[in-house]
Amino acid sequence: MCTDCGCDHHHDHHHDHHHxxxxxxxxxxxxxxLAKNNSLALANRGLFTSRHILAVNLLSSPGSGxxxxxxxxxxxxxxDLAITVIEGDxxxxxxxxxxxxxxxxxxxxxxxxxxxxxAAMVRHAYEHLAPPADSVLFIENVGNLVCPAMFDxxxxxxxxxxxxxEGEDKPLKxxxxxxxxxxCVITKTDLLPHLDFDLDQCCxxxxxxxxxxxxxxxxxxxxxxxxxxxxWLLRQREAFLLxxx
Amino acid sequence: MHEMSLAMQLIExxxxxxxAADARAVSRVEVELGNLAGVxxxxxxxxxxxxxxxxxxxxAELVIIPITAQGHCRQCAARFPVAGLPADCPACGKWDVEIxxxxxxxxxxxxxxx
Numbered sequence: 001m002c003t004d005c006g007c008d009h010h011h012d013h014h015h016d017h018h019h020x021x022x023x024x025x026x027x028x029x030x031x032x033x034l035a036k037n038n039s040l041a042l043a044n045r046g047l048f049t050s051r052h053i054l055a056v057n058l059l060s061s062p063g064s065g066x067x068x069x070x071x072x073x074x075x076x077x078x079x080d081l082a083i084t085v086i087e088g089d090x091x092x093x094x095x096x097x098x099x100x101x102x103x104x105x106x107x108x109x110x111x112x113x114x115x116x117x118x119a120a121m122v123r124h125a126y127e128h129l130a131p132p133a134d135s136v137l138f139i140e141n142v143g144n145l146v147c148p149a150m151f152d153x154x155x156x157x158x159x160x161x162x163x164x165x166e167g168e169d170k171p172l173k174x175x176x177x178x179x180x181x182x183x184c185v186i187t188k189t190d191l192l193p194h195l196d197f198d199l200d201q202c203c204x205x206x207x208x209x210x211x212x213x214x215x216x217x218x219x220x221x222x223x224x225x226x227x228x229x230x231x232w233l234l235r236q237r238e239a240f241l242l243x244x245x
Numbered sequence: 246m247h248e249m250s251l252a253m254q255l256i257e258x259x260x261x262x263x264x265a266a267d268a269r270a271v272s273r274v275e276v277e278l279g280n281l282a283g284v285x286x287x288x289x290x291x292x293x294x295x296x297x298x299x300x301x302x303x304x305a306e307l308v309i310i311p312i313t314a315q316g317h318c319r320q321c322a323a324r325f326p327v328a329g330l331p332a333d334c335p336a337c338g339k340w341d342v343e344i345x346x347x348x349x350x351x352x353x354x355x356x357x358x359x
Contacts, residue, residue: 023359024272029262029352033254033276115247147247150283175330176283208331208340 037151040119044126044154048137054240055137056233057153059177060161061170062143065187065220067095069161070138072220074102076230081237082135086125088117088142095140105129116148117141123154136237145174156240159183164192168202171209178209183216185229190219248284251350252292256300258352263301268357271302275354279312281330281347286311305355314347 032038048055058066067087074083085106087095096108107125109117122139131137139155141148160181162170165188171178178184184206192199203215216232218225255276263271274293278286286309293307314327316334323336332342 024356025266025268025359026354026356027262027266028354029258030354031258031352033251033258033350033352035258036254114250118250146283150247172331176281179281179330205331208333211341 034150034152037119040123041152041154044119044123045156046154047126048154048156049244051131051133052241052244053131053133053135053137054237055139055153055155055157057139057141057148057155057158058161059141059145059148059158059181060143060163061145061166064143064161064163064166066140066143066161067098068220069185069187069218070140071098071102072223072226073138073230073233074099074104076226077136077233078103081234082132084129084131084135084137086117086122086129086137086139088121088140090114090142105131111142115142115144115146116151117153118151119153134241136233145170145177149177149180157183157236159185161185161187162202163188164195164197164199164202166197168198169205171202171206175209178206178213181210181213184213185216185218187218187220189217189224190222248288249292249296251284252289252296255293255352256296256302259302259305259355260300262355263357266357268301268359270358271305271355272358273306273308273356274302274352275308275310275356277310277312277349277351277353279314279347279349281314281327281344282350284350302355310353312346312349315345317343317345319343 060066077083083104085099085104087106087108088111089095090111093108096106099106107129109121109125139153158181160177206213206215216225216229218229259271259274278284290307297303297305316325316327316332318334318337318339319341320339321334321337323334325335327344331340333340334342
């Protein structure tokens with residue numbers, strides 16, 4: 001609603017009435033509203049790159065199995081690889097405790113009422129964690145398929161995770177996230193025999209939204225697909241080191 | 246509700262620019278918003294009013310200038326406006342579409358009173 005006259009606001013509505021008297025001026029600004037976050041993310045990316053830290057941002061709905069996937073990924077990649085984890089949740093340190101139990105350092109960020117991690121929060125967590133050079137930094141974002149899509153954290157990869165207990169049409173319902181990600185991991189595939197989830201249809205929907213998406217199918221519980229997923233991570237790290245080493 | 250943090254960011258930039266220009270108040274704030282930016286115009290308007298309270302922009306009108314994304318089909322090279330995601334090519338029906346623009350979320354200009 002228009003604050004000047006209380007009219008219903010239309011975007012092409014021009015106000016040529018009731019503006020307060022006095023000399024007015026127009027100042028051209030042309031500044032991105034996400035500029036502050038984007039410049040902090042750029043600084044994070046520079047820092048990570050200079051220290052050869054591969055940062056991977058994990059994004060999904062609550063309950064898709066992000067933390068379990070992470071636990072099992074860590075178990076397979078340790079001890080060959082130095083890993084640290086930033087955990088994002090509105091409340092509690094439960095996920096950081098679960099990750100710490102695997103033996104890798106974890107730092108919990110609580111966003112309170114906030115619905116996403118931003119670049120400043122990640123930088124703060126990074127300073128606390130002090131990840132070693134040549135390591136992999138996983139950032140488990142707040143469970144939310146909407147807001148975190150907009151906020152660059154300085155990561156190298158955005159991985160969107162969907163479990164087979166969700167609807168196969170989730171990529172169509174939350175297209176911004178599936179468009180922003182470069183990787184999709186479909187989890188809990190051990191449950192497929194008990195569900196009507198159409199895996200091929202889910203992949204087709206995801207590729208409609210983002211034709212360039214790379215898709216993995218895993219079960220952290222049975223281990224199916226985990227070798228392929230972990231091998232991909234190791235390849236990314238090698239390519240990252242080659243490019244920036 | 247990321248619109249609230251965006252509205253607060255918007256007010257921060259508006260206030261800084263207005264103060265730098267020795268403005269008495271801000272009467273109008275113009276924001277360019279892409280249709281694929283993931284931001285609801287109505288939610289941004291609602292949050293803007295809340296975030297502007299007590300600031301130089303407290304009485305400012307928020308004008309949202311909509312921008313439509315443009316699609317370019319990698320298969321048949323057709324060009325077309327993209328109304329939303331997912332985007333298929335209206336000419337050949339394929340989904341292999343490169344999208345340009347539509348992500349804009351930019352403070353274009355402010356009108357100030359001296």
